[in-house]
Amino acid sequence: MRISKLLEKRVGVMFYALAVVLLAVVVSVRIPSLRKTQNTPHRNGRCINNLRIIDSAKEQWAQQNKKGATDKVALRDLAPFCKDGVIPSCPLGGIYAVTVVSANPTCTIPGHSL
Numbered sequence: 001m002r003i004s005k006l007l008e009k010r011v012g013v014m015f016y017a018l019a020v021v022l023l024a025v026v027v028s029v030r031i032p033s034l035r036k037t038q039n040t041p042h043r044n045g046r047c048i049n050n051l052r053i054i055d056s057a058k059e060q061w062a063q064q065n066k067k068g069a070t071d072k073v074a075l076r077d078l079a080p081f082c083k084d085g086v087i088p089s090c091p092l093g094g095i096y097a098v099t100v101v102s103a104n105p106t107c108t109i110p111g112h113s114l
């Protein structure tokens, strides 16, 4: 009787340990997949499209203001060249930046780039 109770207790502990391990595995698998659903190709594509719009606005601004490749540019300069005078924003909340005319606009979210 005593041996079977001890065995029963061990099986219980092992079952509990197995449940904890399984939970840890499920959580570790689910968390990266949740991140993936937030950073979907669709949203990346929308951001990249926004970067193209900003790049096009930058080219128009440079042409209209007779700026060269090394001239500095600011996002606020580009608003008049965007639809409704509004610079598009990243669908995931990234921050856009422009530096000089020859450089591509950038987003702070990894994978969002031209």
Ligand SMILES: [Zn+2]
Pocket: 047, 090, 091, 092, 094, 095, 107, 108, 109, 112
């Ligand atoms: Zn972005």
